Amino acid sequence: MTDARNEALTPRAIVSYLDRYIVGQRKAKRAVAVALRNRIRRLVLPEEIAREIAPKNILMVGPTGVGKTEIARRLSQLVSAPFIKVEATKFTEVGYVGRDVESMIRDLVERSVQMVKHRKIEEVREEASSRARERILDALIPPRKVQEKVSDFMHIFSGQPQKEERPPTEDEERAEKQRLSTRERLGRMLDEGKLEGREIEIEISENAQVGIPVMGGPGMEEMGINIGEMLSGIFPKKKKRRVVTVETARGILEAEEAEKLVDHEAAAQEGLKKAQEEGIVFIDELDKVASAGSGHSGPDVSREGVQRDLLPIVEGCTVNTRYGPVRTDHILFIAAGAFHKMKPSDLVPELQGRLPLRVELDPLSEDDLARILVEPEHSLVDQYKALLSTENVVLSFTDGAVREIANLAARMNRETEDIGARRLHTMMENLLEEIQFDASELSGQEVTVDDNNVRDKLEILVADTDVRKYLL
Numbered sequence: 001m002t003d004a005r006n007e008a009l010t011p012r013a014i015v016s017y018l019d020r021y022i023v024g025q026r027k028a029k030r031a032v033a034v035a036l037r038n039r040i041r042r043l044v045l046p047e048e049i050a051r052e053i054a055p056k057n058i059l060m061v062g063p064t065g066v067g068k069t070e071i072a073r074r075l076s077q078l079v080s081a082p083f084i085k086v087e088a089t090k091f092t093e094v095g096y097v098g099r100d101v102e103s104m105i106r107d108l109v110e111r112s113v114q115m116v117k118h119r120k121i122e123e124v125r126e127e128a129s130s131r132a133r134e135r136i137l138d139a140l141i142p143p144r145k146v147q148e149k150v151s152d153f154m155h156i157f158s159g160q161p162q163k164e165e166r167p168p169t170e171d172e173e174r175a176e177k178q179r180l181s182t183r184e185r186l187g188r189m190l191d192e193g194k195l196e197g198r199e200i201e202i203e204i205s206e207n208a209q210v211g212i213p214v215m216g217g218p219g220m221e222e223m224g225i226n227i228g229e230m231l232s233g234i235f236p237k238k239k240k241r242r243v244v245t246v247e248t249a250r251g252i253l254e255a256e257e258a259e260k261l262v263d264h265e266a267a268a269q270e271g272l273k274k275a276q277e278e279g280i281v282f283i284d285e286l287d288k289v290a291s292a293g294s295g296h297s298g299p300d301v302s303r304e305g306v307q308r309d310l311l312p313i314v315e316g317c318t319v320n321t322r323y324g325p326v327r328t329d330h331i332l333f334i335a336a337g338a339f340h341k342m343k344p345s346d347l348v349p350e351l352q353g354r355l356p357l358r359v360e361l362d363p364l365s366e367d368d369l370a371r372i373l374v375e376p377e378h379s380l381v382d383q384y385k386a387l388l389s390t391e392n393v394v395l396s397f398t399d400g401a402v403r404e405i406a407n408l409a410a411r412m413n414r415e416t417e418d419i420g421a422r423r424l425h426t427m428m429e430n431l432l433e434e435i436q437f438d439a440s441e442l443s444g445q446e447v448t449v450d451d452n453n454v455r456d457k458l459e460i461l462v463a464d465t466d467v468r469k470y471l472l
């Protein structure tokens with residue numbers, strides 16, 4: 001179960017990966033790292049004890065724009081476990097009946113099965129590509145059998161008597177030898193990439209698309225039944241002949257052969273199991289489904305409803321999916337929310353109990369903001385540099401400029417609403433508006449932004465209490 005990728009995912013490695021993208025927030029990084037590692041640890045334990053070890057679900061609490069969602073996003077890119085991220089608010093939308101809370105588990109299973117399929121396709125890639133090669137050669141120089149069939153077919157239509165089975169004549173044998181050696185030569189040219197542009201006709205099986213879109217009711221989704229898919233199993237797969245280049249054909253045929261080589265039922269079962277044992281669900285914006293006290297009507301009813309629906313899933317229940325039933329006991333849930341109006345204590349008590357691990361994220365200081373501008377991989381500053389580099393403009397910022405942007409952003413966060421690092425986005429956009437507009441005419445030039453430029457552009461805006469409400 002523990003593959004090499006898992007081995008390498010020590011808590012320290014996870015934290016240092018997150019450090020590449022997220023400034024600060026050490027506690028939150030450590031908590032998710034430990035929770036992830038414990039899941040890998042559990043998998044190597046004997047069944048009896050592994051069954052008892054429930055995941056320590058996490059609740060990340062912190063002001064807006066300090067990196068909660070960002071941590072989830074980066075984690076999902078790192079782990080090899082099936083991972084999905086949902087917004088709790090998605091289940092409250094008024095009049096939205098289709099998406100029930102359980103659908104998050106079905107999405108997780110779907111993701112997991114797709115991951116397993118991808119891996120299995122990877123495993124048969126070599127075999128698939130050698131089969132595709134044969135099919136391309138067949139198209140370039142058809143095998144003998146096919147040629148005969150065609151001529152038999154012609155006999156039926158022309159009403160002539162069919163040829164008797166007989167040993168091939170000397171002429172035919174020579175022709176066949178000739179054909180085989182041509183095929184071999186073509187094979188060599190193919191391998192050397194000399195035929196990539198050549199057009200060939202291939203037969204592709206299309207995924208039967210049923211003409212009318214078939215709607216399943218909400219109940220159908222609950223049972224995990226997809227009518228369109230059921231029907232496509234009934235109708236035979238359509239074949240279609242297409243003329244394409246060898247290069248394109250290879251892509252199509254390799255995918256088709258790989259699809260045939262993979263045992264889909266086994267992949268489904270493995271995917272199901274993987275979701276059940278290793279799955280991670282990140283529930284974002286959980287504070288938005290908290291409601292202040294009871295006795296309210298209106299939207300609060302549906303909010304509390306979402307929480308009640310979440311309970312059994314977080315607690316451990318069975319959800320039906322189209323691959324079969326899945327237990328949620330060992331799925332790890334990480335929830336996050338700003339909780340600035342609501343408190344975690346405004347969640348229904350049972351739900352609070354099921355998210356025992358609380359981690360607080362810190363508000364961002366001026367220092368953090370300055371680091372966020374430049375330190376993370378593909379930081380905001382890097383992004384603007386990259387954009388302008390396409391116009392052949394070399395953009396750079398002095399240290400003083402970065403300091404000044406952070407200083408003004410922190411001041412804005414203090415004096416108006418604290419929106420964390422999101423403030424940097426609006427500041428940068430205002431700061432660089434002119435340069436971005438002129439960039440196309442600045443080709444070949446270097447543009448350096450220093451602290452004076454920053455003050456010139458932004459300080460007036462920050463100082464003007466009316467204007468800043470709209471611009472920054």
Ligand SMILES: Nc1ncnc2c1ncn2[C@@H]1O[C@H](COP(=O)(O)OP(=O)(O)OP(=O)(O)O)[C@@H](O)[C@H]1O
Nearest residue numbers: 021022023064065066067068069070338372421422
């Ligand atoms: N600590 C940080 N390090 C680097 N970038 C950050 C950090 N915090 C926030 N950001 C950046 O700020 C933006 C908003 O962050 P994020 O989406 O994580 O906010 P959040 O904590 O989920 O807020 P909300 O509660 O409003 O959802 C993102 O572009 C993110 O990259």
Ligand SMILES: [Mg+2]
Nearest residue numbers: 068069284285
């Ligand atoms: Mg968020």
